[in-house]
Amino acid sequence: xxxxxxxxxxxxxxxxxxxxxxxxxxxxxxxxxxxxxxxxxxxxxxxxxxxxxxxxxxxxxxxxxxxxxxxxxxxxxxxxxxxxxxxxxxxxxxxxxxxxxxxxxxxxxxxxxx
Numbered sequence: 593x594x595x596x597x598x599x600x601x602x603x604x605x606x607x608x609x610x611x612x613x614x615x616x617x618x619x620x621x622x623x624x625x626x627x628x629x630x631x632x633x634x635x636x637x638x639x640x641x642x643x644x645x646x647x648x649x650x651x652x653x654x655x656x657x658x659x660x661x662x663x664x665x666x667x668x669x670x671x672x673x674x675x676x677x678x679x680x681x682x683x684x685x686x687x688x689x690x691x692x693x694x695x696x697x698x699x700x701x702x703x704x705x706x
Contacts, residue, residue: 623701
């Protein structure tokens, strides 16, 4: 039983940055990435000052196609995991990410202090 608990703890640690286990109230969401254009498909909500990094094989790796960004917030997306590679900042809703479509492997959401 202890071994099973250790495996479960390890597996949940690997899921950090994965959307499947994250649910927030609408007022806590500052940035949200979507699987399809025009905010369709699965959504990955992010709180202010949250970063996510997707490993190869995780659902969200190279699957983001659109994003919503709350007023006063910025979503920085990266080509590779751990905030590496080319980067782009978005400070408004983007219905289609263009060159960034299905290219995002990590992201950070931050907001201005008001």
